Amino acid sequence: xxxxxxxxxxxxxxxxxxxxxxxxxxxxxxxxxxxxxxxxxxxxxxxxxxxxxxxxxxxxxxxxxxxxxxxxxxxxxxxxxxxxxxxxxxxxxxxxxxxxxxxxxxxxxxxxxxxxxxxxxxxxxxxxxxxxxxxxxxxxxxxxxxxxxxxxxxxxxxxxxxxxxxxxxxxxxxxxxxxxx
Numbered sequence: 001x002x003x004x005x006x007x008x009x010x011x012x013x014x015x016x017x018x019x020x021x022x023x024x025x026x027x028x029x030x031x032x033x034x035x036x037x038x039x040x041x042x043x044x045x046x047x048x049x050x051x052x053x054x055x056x057x058x059x060x061x062x063x064x065x066x067x068x069x070x071x072x073x074x075x076x077x078x079x080x081x082x083x084x085x086x087x088x089x090x091x092x093x094x095x096x097x098x099x100x101x102x103x104x105x106x107x108x109x110x111x112x113x114x115x116x117x118x119x120x121x122x123x124x125x126x127x128x129x130x131x132x133x134x135x136x137x138x139x140x141x142x143x144x145x146x147x148x149x150x151x152x153x154x155x156x157x158x159x160x161x162x163x164x165x166x167x168x169x170x171x172x173x174x175x176x177x178x179x180x181x
Contacts, residue, residue, distance in 0.1 A: 005112070007113075010109060011171050022165055022168055024160045029160075033150050033151070036094060042086070045101060046085070046093045053082075054082075092146075
């Protein structure tokens, strides 16, 4: 991923999220409130996160495999843990899956901006990614907090609109910054 596509992708994701929150439709509200305990969301987000992580494990180099000849035992161990999570820890698995996906997508985005000192506008994307990493780590440890946040956010109709407007403006600024490289 290059700096242009990383900045464009993060800007568009923020803008789309901002538009959805600004509209504040009943469908967005009910989907957001149902997401933390959603079984479909768990299969989608945690499943994608587990598959992506297993793919990353399959690419481990020799230096990463101290005790094993190949990545297969590590992949089997983590694959088993992912499958057992669906059985023994199904609560808030969608939130943990979103956290996994956020952390996995952050690496190529930050790698794209690494050592690009001549482009200070990259900091719009980098700042958003670091904020997302912070929230992902927090929500992975306390996933019920996303449910609490959505309850607070949608309690008054003005809150999602204000947050949506902020995200939309920041997303548009980040998207515009992508075209300045």
